[in-house]
Amino acid sequence: MARVANTLLNGIQGTMGDMIFYQVNGVTYTRRRPNKRTNAQKKRMKKSPLNERSQGMFSMVQKYLKTLRSAIAFGYQEHTVGASLPYHACVSYTRKNCFAFDGRDYRIDPALIKVSRGSLMPPEGAKAEKVGEGILFTWRNNSWISSARPSDQAFIVIHDTENTTMDWVDLGNFREQGEHLFKLRSYYLNSSWHVYMAFSQKNYISKKRTLSDSVYLGVV
Known part of the structure; x- marks a missing residue:
């Protein structure tokens, strides 16, 4: 992800070559388009236990935080960096810190959830x-x-x-x-x-x- 400094490209959206242009809060950013995977590569990724768990955890986080989204926008407002929004910061934190594991089973632990994060003295x-x-x-x-x-x-x-x-x-x-x-x-x-x-x-x-x-x- 990079911010576009060239004024001629400001406002552009879509794909150009191997670059994708998009806007967040009126600012234009770009990122490289991911390489296409072959069917064999996709099949191997789907069969990977680690990849399956990662995808499962990501889906679980998205579903769990959906209800909390409006509060997260307020609670993570210090974590708006470029095109990364408060919700993205909360998703990242939750994936890394808010799961309880029991062998192969895993679940989100509500006691570990942070609806806000910042530098102020807490209660x-x-x-x-x-x-x-x-x-x-x-x-x-x-x-x-x-x-x-x-x-x-x-x-x-x-x-x-x-x-x-x-x-x-x-x-x-x-x-x-x-x-x-x-x-x-x-x-x-x-x-x-x-x-x-x-x-x-x-x-x-x-x-x-x-x-x-x-x-x-x-x-x-």
């Missing part, structure tokens, strides 16, 4: 519990430790255990407040959720948010 002593109106998140106020500030805002994601829906809040209560009530719709009150929490901080230079790594708080 300390965070807990989540069901209450009448929803889920109450509490944490210790660690403002002014390292990069933490009182005005950092909670980023909360809840993901149902059946992987069919999720809900989230991007700019919740401040770090100094020590708690946030995540109100649930009435038809969600009896559901079980994997819950995650992080903090974000406004970056006045980039006009974006600096995120912390998310913390998994279990199933509620």
Whole structure:
């Protein structure tokens, strides 16, 4: 992947020779077109146990993260590099770090998932519990430790255990407040959720948010 600097080629899309031109956020990039494999090569690749597991893991990650995609766009915003988008960074991290293995069997472990990653100080002593109106998140106020500030805002994601829906809040209560009530719709009150929490901080230079790594708080 390379960014196109030649102004004559800006805006071009499609194939030219052995190069593929494409656009991301209005910027033109290029990559080399992969060589065509023979039928024999394709057959050998399909039979490879390592290749089968790699493809299986990739498909599993894509399916699992599909529900979380909108939250990932916020949580991985620091990882936008060129044509690599936040979702791509999350897919890569999940493939490498979020699987539990049992012999030849493998599965994604929700406790290892990161819905955000970044350099900000994460929550300390965070807990989540069901209450009448929803889920109450509490944490210790660690403002002014390292990069933490009182005005950092909670980023909360809840993901149902059946992987069919999720809900989230991007700019919740401040770090100094020590708690946030995540109100649930009435038809969600009896559901079980994997819950995650992080903090974000406004970056006045980039006009974006600096995120912390998310913390998994279990199933509620």
